[in-house]
Amino acid sequence: MLKPLPQLPKKLNDSSNNLEQENKKASYYIQEHSFNDDDVEESEEFLEYDTIPLNEFEDLEDIDEDEDLEKAIRNNNEQTFFGAEVTKNDDPVVEIAQKPEVIDDFIRNFLCSKGLVKSLDAFQNEWYEMQHKGKLSPEDVSLVPDVYQRNQDLAEVLKKSRIEVENYKKIANNARATYDKLRKERDFHRMHHKRVVQEKNKLIQDIRRLKTHYENYEPTLKILQHKYEISMKEKMLTKLERDRLASKIVGLENSGATKQSNVAASVKSSKQQKTKKNILEKNNTQLQQPFQQKESSFPVEDRQNPYRSPGYQESIQPTKIEKLKLIQTIKAHELTISAINFHPKKMILATVSDDKTWKMFAFPSGELIMSGEGHKDWISNCDFHPRGTHLATSSGDHTVKIWDFTKGLASLTLSDHTQPVWSCGFHDTGDFLISGSMDHTAKLWDLQTGKCRQTLRGHADSVNQVGFQPYTNTIFTGSSDKTISFWDSRTGLVNQTFYGHLNSINDVVFNNFGEKFATCDADGVVKFWDIRKSSVELESINFGPYPVNKINFDPSGNILGVAGNDGLVKLYNTVEKSKSKNLDYNNGNSLQGLIFDKTGEFLVICSSDCTFKIFQA
Incomplete structure (x- = not known):
């Protein structure tokens, strides 16, 4: 059994005297003790055994079996000191300690790091000579003092810290x-x-101010509306009273005529006719001559188209689009010009606008001839009577x-639509007019009676463009429901419907020969069709x-010619299937x-800048 003593023994002797003296100085001594089998069995019952990992025995493989007492004591101390940590940590972390340098190695490393090769050679020669002669003291060959090693470590740490500081400065500058x-x-x-x-605050204030401002108009508008209704009632009562008195006068004249001679009767009858004529002129709300009071009849369907006469097509040359030049710009209205049209017989151009007026100009001089006011809202379209009188x-x-040029007034107002009217067009005989409205219907009007002859229902959205196929009784309508329909004007039934557009149809136009027509929509797509063939499109072009x-x-x-929202006039040759140059004079x-x-010879365009422009080839 081993027991610790104040000092470790340096040497063991066989003699008892030397053993006692050495034991006083030694750290451990050996005491003989004998064990019986019963003692061993009893002691084993109270012993606690710890499991020792197998890797602890790997280091003991090279240990000699015949170890002396000093080695045994050292191994026992190591196991006692490190045993607890080994049992607690299954995988101990191995730390590698740096071995301190001796003085001569320190000097050599210093000279090598500074590149002093000659000094290193001189130092080694002198050092080995002094070492060989034994002139070096134990202090000279000992380890370098900790302060120098510490200074060297601190120098390396300082160098690394400076590099890190420079990097941090760069990062800080970038962050700044x-x-x-x-x-x-x-x-x-x-x-x-x-x-x-x-x-935003300013707009809110403006909106509040405008609301307050318009609230003041509400009572005034109600009062004016009430006065207007009263005036209309009085006007109607006055008309009825006037008609009653006129009929009474006529009855009195008729009764007096029977008592007079034939000559007096003829004179009175002439006065009676004049009186009736005056009454009819004052109360007439229908279109005057050349229109009559009886219903019109449709002409023969297959009548001759003058544009299809022999030699006419060859005599008309296509417009020389490469020579078109802007010759005049005329400001005609105060608001957007919505439509333009040429007089059928004279060089006169008509314009209509959102400012609720229409005007006629001499062409191409641009002198104002006539203007008219009477609509209560914007004007969308216009068309001349085939005889040019209305x-x-x-x-x-x-x-x-319907405006009469001789009087400068509206001689007929057609008001059966319930929504804004987008388009209108005369029949080639001048006896009928077709109109298309936002109320999804188109109406055929008999201008001799001033009444609606047919109401064409079938579109699912606004009817944007209407007209007659040239020199036929067939009506065409283009709608926002993306379809074009052809109607029989006598029965009001659909003959044919064309499909193919993917957006609202804005315009439908026939050529003068009445065989082919083109359509355009809100996507900028233009399609060509032939009325004689099936409803399949001939060509489609995306503008x-x-x-x-x-x-x-x-x-x-x-x-x-194609006119759109981009402000460009685009010209397309239907024979060569090619796009020509664009005319850009509209500033967007x-x-x-x-x-x-x-x-x-001339091309005219109108735009939202309140002007129309004249191009000449």
């Missing part, structure tokens, strides 16, 4: 630049936000008006992405109308 940039952006957005808030205008006030508002053929039918203002004159 990023911070300055973000701060500037923050200031900019803050200023922008303040400006938006100020504008002008039809459609409006957002749900009406179509988008802006909507196409108006298209028109030149007199030859070979050139199609949307085009609302386009038309060629009957000779094909």
Whole structure:
């Protein structure tokens, strides 16, 4: 059994005297003790055994079996000191300690690091010579003092720290630049936000002021509306009283005529006719001559189209689009010009506008000839009577008006539509008029009676364009439901429907020969069709992405003009299947109308800048 003593023994002797002296100085001594089998069995019952990992015995493989006492004591101390940590940690972390340098190695490493090769050679020669002669003391060959080693470690740490400081400075500079940039952006957005808030507050104040301002008009409008209704009632009562008195006068004259001679009767009858004529002129709300009071009848269906006469098509040359030049720009209205049209017999151009007026100009001089007012809302379209004596205008006030040039007044107002009217067009005989409205219907009007002859129902959305196929009794309608329908004007039934557009149809136009027609829609797509063939399109061209508002053929039918919201006049040759140059003189203002004159020499466009422009080839 081993017991610790104050000092470890340096040497063991066999003699007892030396053993006692050495034991006083030794750290351990050996005491003999004998064990019986019973003692061993009893002691084993109270012993606790710990499991020793197998890897602890791997280091003991190279230990000699015949170890001396000093080695046994050292092994026992190591197991006692490190045993607890080994049992607690299954996988101990091995730490590698740096071995301190001796003085001569320290000097050599220093000289090598500084590149002092000659000094290193001289030092080694002298050092080995002194070491060989034994002139070196034990202090000279001992380890380098800790302070020098510590200084060397601190120098390396300082060097690394300086590098890290430089890196941190760069990171800090980048962070500072990023911070300055973000701060500037923050200031900019803050200023922008303040400006938006100020504008918002200003708009809110303006809206409140306008609401207050318009609230003051509400009572006035109600009073005016009430006065207007009272005036209309009084007007109707006055008309009825006037008619009653007129009929009474006529009855008195008739009764007096029986008592007089035939001559006096004839004189009175002439006065009676004059009186009746005056009454009819005052109360007439229908169109005057050349229209009559009886219903009109449709002409023969297969009548001759003058544009299809032999030699006519060869005599008309296509418009020379490469020579078209702008010759005049005329401001005609105060608001957008919505449509233009040529007089059928004279060089006169008619324009209608959102300012509720229509005007006629001498062409191409641009001198104002006549203007008219009477609609209560914007005017959408216009068309001349085939004889050139009247002008039809459609409006957002749900009406179509027929204007008599001799009187400068509306001689007939057609008001059966319940929504704004987009389009109107005369029949080639001049006895009928077709109109299309936002109320999803088209109406056929008999101008001799001033009444609706047929109401064409079938479209699922607004009817944007209407007209007659040239020199036929067939009506065409283009609608926002993406279809074009052809109707029998006698029965009011659909003969044929054309499908193919993917958006609202804005215009439908025939060439003069009445065989082919073109359509355009809000996607900027233009399609060509042949009425004689099936309802399959002949050709489709995309002039988008802006909507196409108006298209028109030149007199030859070979050139199609396209006007859209992009402000460009696009010309397409239907024979060569090619696009020609674009005319850009509108400064980006949307085009609302386009038309060629009957000779094909002039092209006229109108736009939202309140002007119309004349191009000459």
